[in-house]
Amino acid sequence: MAQFDHIVIGGGIIGASVAYHLAREKGGSIVLVERNALASAASSRAAGMVLQVSTNPTKTPLAKRTRETVDILAEELGEDVGFHDVGSLRLAATDARISELDGMAAEAACHDIPFAWMDPAAAGELVPWLDVSSVRKVGFLPTDGYVDPYLLSMAYARAAAALGVEIRERTAVTGVLTAGSRVIGVETAAGRIESGSLIDAAGAWASLLSAKVGYPLPMAPVRSHYWITKPDSANGGDHPAVTMPDAGAYARYDVGAVLLGIHERHSATFDARELPDDPAAFSPTVGEAHWDRLAEAAEAVGRFFPGIAEAQFANYIAGLSTYTPDGNIILGPVPGVSGFLAATGCCGSGVVLSAGIGSAIADLALDRVPRIDLAPFRPDRFGRVDPFGAAIRERCAAARANKSRPLPSDLLPG
Numbered sequence: 001m002a003q004f005d006h007i008v009i010g011g012g013i014i015g016a017s018v019a020y021h022l023a024r025e026k027g028g029s030i031v032l033v034e035r036n037a038l039a040s041a042a043s044s045r046a047a048g049m050v051l052q053v054s055t056n057p058t059k060t061p062l063a064k065r066t067r068e069t070v071d072i073l074a075e076e077l078g079e080d081v082g083f084h085d086v087g088s089l090r091l092a093a094t095d096a097r098i099s100e101l102d103g104m105a106a107e108a109a110c111h112d113i114p115f116a117w118m119d120p121a122a123a124g125e126l127v128p129w130l131d132v133s134s135v136r137k138v139g140f141l142p143t144d145g146y147v148d149p150y151l152l153s154m155a156y157a158r159a160a161a162a163l164g165v166e167i168r169e170r171t172a173v174t175g176v177l178t179a180g181s182r183v184i185g186v187e188t189a190a191g192r193i194e195s196g197s198l199i200d201a202a203g204a205w206a207s208l209l210s211a212k213v214g215y216p217l218p219m220a221p222v223r224s225h226y227w228i229t230k231p232d233s234a235n236g237g238d239h240p241a242v243t244m245p246d247a248g249a250y251a252r253y254d255v256g257a258v259l260l261g262i263h264e265r266h267s268a269t270f271d272a273r274e275l276p277d278d279p280a281a282f283s284p285t286v287g288e289a290h291w292d293r294l295a296e297a298a299e300a301v302g303r304f305f306p307g308i309a310e311a312q313f314a315n316y317i318a319g320l321s322t323y324t325p326d327g328n329i330i331l332g333p334v335p336g337v338s339g340f341l342a343a344t345g346c347c348g349s350g351v352v353l354s355a356g357i358g359s360a361i362a363d364l365a366l367d368r369v370p371r372i373d374l375a376p377f378r379p380d381r382f383g384r385v386d387p388f389g390a391a392i393r394e395r396c397a398a399a400r401a402n403k404s405r406p407l408p409s410d411l412l413p414g
């Protein structure tokens with residue numbers, strides 16, 4: 001029977017990053033088990049925004065770590081990992097957004113992340129489609145940017161394999177094996193694999209795995225989506241990524257086109273038990289016209305991107321993110337058994353947090369004291385909840401609607 005020091009379940013960007021960081025930390029023998037192809041679920045659909053500072057300061061060190069790791073991976077592999085070093089602009093048009101931006105400037109300074117104030121007119125010069133007439137303050141983060149999420153996922157996986165990680169695709173984990181209160185391995189479609197250390201990085205399906213040891217994780221699959229216009233030379237060249245929290249929207253350059261993402265007021269959520277095993281067999285936009293969702297946001301977005309009214313949208317991409325009720329990730333021990341760690345609930349930020357999560361999980365799996373405070377991410381912070389029920393799914397949808405803003409206090413854990 002196969003035996004490893006660690007089994008990482010799920011070959012998306014999080015599982016690949018965990019495997020890479022465990023191997024870098026000389027974690028012994030490691031197998032990464034993926035039931036479909038690597039990066040075939042959420043990780044190939046992301047917009048790839050790499051924004052290191054958000055309104056949630058607990059995540060900043062994780063995101064900073066990812067930005068640093070992008071350069072390390074490019075160096076180690078000697079290849080382009082798909083990062084566009086263009087910086088990001090955060091626009092504020094109202095008092096509430098200005099005070100958030102002030103807080104983010106202070107947060108950036110705390111972590112030595114470059115941040116500069118930019119004259120709105122100068123931002124308008126950089127981004128041809130942008131109307132800055134209502135913008136009162138602009139923060140510029142020159143080391144932010146965006147990345148091709150598939151390329152970055154595969155870079156983690158290739159770097160992990162180069163360090164000795166065994167990667168098994170087309171291998172579904174069907175059971176979690178325990179002895180007393182310890183995990184001792186997994187059952188897969190291709191037989192048992194033994195290990196006293198399991199990492200659940202199964203994305204939208206992660207709570208189904210943890211439920212096998214009696215603790216479904218407090219998160220729900222929530223739809224994320226964006227639209228891409230036809231390429232147009234009037235959009236100029238590659239420019240900074242843009243967040244427009246007053247409109248609940250973000251945008252970036254995409255090979256001559258504008259990629260526009262919206263944090264819709266009410267996102268569709270799903271019962272993880274009803275998802276198919278193959279994400280290619282599923283669309284989270286069922287029975288409704290996604291153009292209606294774009295139309296709902298058009299007025300708010302049009303204040304910054306007036307061209308939205310005439311823009312010809314050529315592509316629509318939708319996928320499942322995993323959200324928690326408080327908009328924070330799930331990272332740490334699954335209660336009730338020892339040797340089982342969860343690395344999921346990324347709340348639409350799994351790409352930008354990937355290296356931070358991988359590195360923190362490697363610390364926990366190797367019984368080292370993590371370099372950052374992981375308390376806000378504990379899987380048991382809400383107590384026991386039913387993640388499949390309507391009530392928690394509503395709270396997860398609300399967390400997505402508020403993604404670019406601080407969560408109202410009534411949505412935070414008590």
Ligand SMILES: Cc1cc2nc3c(=O)[nH]c(=O)nc-3n(C[C@H](O)[C@H](O)[C@H](O)COP(=O)(O)OP(=O)(O)OC[C@H]3O[C@@H](n4cnc5c(N)ncnc54)[C@H](O)[C@@H]3O)c2cc1C
Nearest residue numbers: 010012014035041043047048049173203319349350351352
């Ligand atoms: C439209 C969209 C836009 C986004 N934009 C951004 C962005 O701009 N920036 C950002 O940081 N993030 C963004 N995200 C979020 C980001 O894509 C996710 O947070 C990230 O990809 C999560 O990675 P993951 O590895 O946890 O999940 P996934 O990529 O979904 O991988 C989970 C894997 O686990 C496998 N699996 C599940 N169950 C089993 C099992 N039993 N056995 C074996 N394998 C199993 C699945 O097959 C899957 O491959 C976006 C997401 C979407 C959908």
